[in-house]
Amino acid sequence: xxxxxxxxxxxxxxxxxxxxxxxxxxxxxxxxxxxxxxxxxxxxxxxxxxxxxxxxxxxxxxxxxxxxxxxxxxxxxxxxxxxxxxxxxxxxxxxxxxxxxxxxxxxxxxxxxxxxxxxxxxxxxxxxxxxxxxxxxxxxxxxxxxxxxxxxxxxxxxxxxxxxxxxxxxxxxxxxxxxxxxxxxxxxxxxxxxxxxxxxxxxxxxxxxxxxxxxxxxxxxxxxxxxxxxxxxxxxxxxxxxxxxxxxxxxxxxxxxxxxxxxxxxxxxxxxxxxxxxxxxxxxxxxxxxxxxxxxxxxxxxxxxxxxxxxxxxxxxxxxxxxxxx
Ligand code: PBG
Numbered sequence: 082x083x084x085x086x087x088x089x090x091x092x093x094x095x096x097x098x099x100x101x102x103x104x105x106x107x108x109x110x111x112x113x114x115x116x117x118x119x120x121x122x123x124x125x126x127x128x129x130x131x132x133x134x135x136x137x138x139x140x141x142x143x144x145x146x147x148x149x150x151x152x153x154x155x156x157x158x159x160x161x162x163x164x165x166x167x168x169x170x171x172x173x174x175x176x177x178x179x180x181x182x183x184x185x186x187x188x189x190x191x192x193x194x195x196x197x198x199x200x201x202x203x204x205x206x207x208x209x210x211x212x213x214x215x216x217x218x219x220x221x222x223x224x225x226x227x228x229x230x231x232x233x234x235x236x237x238x239x240x241x242x243x244x245x246x247x248x249x250x251x252x253x254x255x256x257x258x259x260x261x262x263x264x265x266x267x268x269x270x271x272x273x274x275x276x277x278x279x280x281x282x283x284x285x286x287x288x289x290x291x292x293x294x295x296x297x298x299x300x301x302x303x304x305x306x307x308x309x310x311x312x313x314x315x316x317x318x319x320x321x322x323x324x325x326x327x328x329x330x331x332x333x334x335x336x337x338x339x340x341x342x343x344x345x346x347x348x349x350x351x352x353x354x355x356x357x358x359x360x361x362x363x364x365x366x367x368x369x370x371x372x373x374x375x376x377x378x379x380x381x382x383x384x385x386x387x388x389x390x391x392x393x394x395x396x397x398x399x400x401x402x403x404x405x406x407x
Pocket of ligand 1: 196198199200208250251285286287288289290295302357358359360
């Protein structure tokens with residue numbers, strides 16, 4: 082055996098850090114914040130320990146808590162006062178996310194990203210306007226063409242409220258191009274689009290759907306979100322968003338899709354974001370509660386792996402806890 086080569090030489094304390102290839106930094110993390118128009122006090126989210134829905138009046142306080150840990154960016158999700166089939170509260174000037182965005186961008190230095198989607202606002206819980214007969218027929222559920230104009234309006238209303246970045250998550254074909262055109266037309270040429278470019282139809286979104294009250298009332302999202310079996314298709318999906326002017330490319334979920342992150346990293350030059358989703362977070366917490374996993378070590382290792390796979394930024398519910406310890 083050739084023992085002139087001993088990789089362990091570089092694993093000594095002091096050297097390990099010097100040759101480390103990947104670092105997780107607070108400024109790379111984006112913390113999700115749920116703003117709820119139906120409550121005037123903070124409501125814990127049972128399946129996401131440590132997270133709460135906050136009323137609009139407390140959005141600034143919540144963001145300041147995050148900033149104190151070193152996190153610099155937040156993504157806002159909204160729970161509206163009421164829902165209808167068209168999701169009209171999604172683009173209202175006095176909508177929950179628009180109000181929170183206005184306050185947070187005025188009162189703090191946080192980078193405010195807004196999620197552009199309709200599922201939290203539609204009474205049926207789907208990410209757009211439904212096709213005729215969708216309720217009965219187990220085929221396409223969302224009408225892309227009818228939805229596009231709405232998606233554009235949502236993004237413009239959020240930019241007008243002060244969003245620094247808009248992040249469309251509905252997997253509506255053409256959404257990035259539509260939003261880009263709308264933003265440019267309304268004078269928001271400088272607002273980037275962070276596209277949920279490769280978003281899979283994933284069972285890992287469960288806790289989020291409780292948190293944001295956005296579970297589909299019937300059917301599922303497999304006719305618009307991607308099939309977990311596909312990675313070559315992700316390349317095509319992401320290429321379309323690049324053509325349409327996406328500035329940041331997101332892969333979601335993160336841990337079960339590290340191969341997709343690395344594929345997107347290799348294929349495109351754009352910044353790559355990964356969404357370490359609610360189920361990934363809940364899973365670690367549940368195991369830690371049972372004493373089966375070390376919460377802090379598992380969280381940091383998860384984020385390190387996501388960066389190593391090629392993500393530049395990570396949306397994660399661990400943001401404040403990990404940032405506070407870095
Ligand atoms: C929907 C949206 C989802 C998430 C963010 N925006 C989920 C879905 O399709 O239900 C999931 C985030 C998470 O699970 O943490 N537009």
